[in-house]
Amino acid sequence: MIINGKKISNELDASMKKEVLSLKAKGIEPKLVVILVGDDPASQIYVRNKHRKAIKLGIKSIVDRRSKTFSQNELLDLIDTYNRDESVHGILVQLPLPKQIDETAIIRAIAAAKDVDGFRPENVGKLFANSKEHYPVSCTPKGIMTMLDYYHIDPKGQHAVIVGDSNIVGRPMGALLLNAGATVTYTHILTKNLSEFTRTADILVVATGVAHLIKGSDVKPGATVIDVGMDRDENGKLVGDVDFEAAQHVAGAITPVPGGVGPMTITTLMQQTLELTKAANRRQLQTVR
Numbered sequence: 647m648i649i650n651g652k653k654i655s656n657e658l659d660a661s662m663k664k665e666v667l668s669l670k671a672k673g674i675e676p677k678l679v680v681i682l683v684g685d686d687p688a689s690q691i692y693v694r695n696k697h698r699k700a701i702k703l704g705i706k707s708i709v710d711r712r713s714k715t716f717s718q719n720e721l722l723d724l725i726d727t728y729n730r731d732e733s734v735h736g737i738l739v740q741l742p743l744p745k746q747i748d749e750t751a752i753i754r755a756i757a758a759a760k761d762v763d764g765f766r767p768e769n770v771g772k773l774f775a776n777s778k779e780h781y782p783v784s785c786t787p788k789g790i791m792t793m794l795d796y797y798h799i800d801p802k803g804q805h806a807v808i809v810g811d812s813n814i815v816g817r818p819m820g821a822l823l824l825n826a827g828a829t830v831t832y833t834h835i836l837t838k839n840l841s842e843f844t845r846t847a848d849i850l851v852v853a854t855g856v857a858h859l860i861k862g863s864d865v866k867p868g869a870t871v872i873d874v875g876m877d878r879d880e881n882g883k884l885v886g887d888v889d890f891e892a893a894q895h896v897a898g899a900i901t902p903v904p905g906g907v908g909p910m911t912i913t914t915l916m917q918q919t920l921e922l923t924k925a926a927n928r929r930q931l932q933t934v935r
């Protein structure tokens with residue numbers, strides 16, 4: 647079975663559109679600001695896709711593009727401006743940033759109430775503590791959970807193996823799966839005998855940035871394979887971290903690239919923009935009372 651992220655994403659649009667309409671009827675316009683520093687070609691595509699989806703749903707989308715020489719202080723000032731702007735509900739600073747800018751400092755500068763990526767330490771902490779509060783979570787792993795749920799793939803008691811230890815995908819993915827009752831193994835670029843781990847995975851999530859790292863023989867028959875890779879092959883074609891052609895015959899369910907995880911990342915970003923918008927409005931009502 648091929649897991650169709652694009653299809654799920656489009657299905658979820660309908661309810662989000664309704665939600666936007668009902669917010670607008672109350673005079674609330676959800677608004678997302680995406681800050682893109684530099685001219686990384688992949689980032690341009692992702693940011694364009696986010697903007698298109700927001701427009702489609704009726705969410706106000708601002709893409710603030712800055713040159714690759716933009717300084718850290720300039721970026722901190724820009725974030726501060728959006729933090730203070732009450733019409734803005736979510737702020738996303740597209741990663742990676744040019745090398746003169748410290749990503750950690752930037753993530754911490756975004757107001758907690760507008761941290762639509764869920765990258766701030768307190769939101770990461772809530773995730774790892776399995777907090778029952780509402781808080782934003784990194785969009786890619788959260789979108790993967792939505793996808794698993796849609797296909798009734800329950801992680802409970804399953805062995806989930808994560809390949810890749812990034813803050814954006816690998817680490818939060820493991821936490822979400824653990825919170826959902828999976829047995830989680832983290833592997834990464836330093837793991838010896840990686841295949842021995844991946845072959846025991848009921849759910850295999852691969853996020854390394856290495857094209858076709860995972861072969862058909864690395865997959866357990868019947869496993870669910872989630873490919874987060876966005877790589878280019880020798881011919882410049884977009885491919886994943888998994889050799890899809892080979893792995894699809896072994897896996898029980900598998901995501902394609904493109905059309906798998908990518909669209910779900912964007913859908914989750916929109917969902918969390920709406921959540922932050924509603925939360926901001928609730929706080930405002932409390933101060934009025």
Ligand SMILES: Nc1nc(=O)c2c([nH]1)NC[C@@H]1CN(c3ccc(C(=O)N[C@@H](CCC(=O)O)C(=O)O)cc3)C=[N+]21
Nearest residue numbers: 691692695739740741742763785904905906908909911
């Ligand atoms: N602060 C921040 N938050 C992010 O959520 C974030 C980020 N930085 N930096 C980079 C990663 C990557 N990411 C993607 C978004 C959309 C697609 C996407 O639209 N993919 C399409 C096609 C892409 C293409 O054609 O190249 C697909 O898979 O079908 C992919 C990847 C968000 N990220």
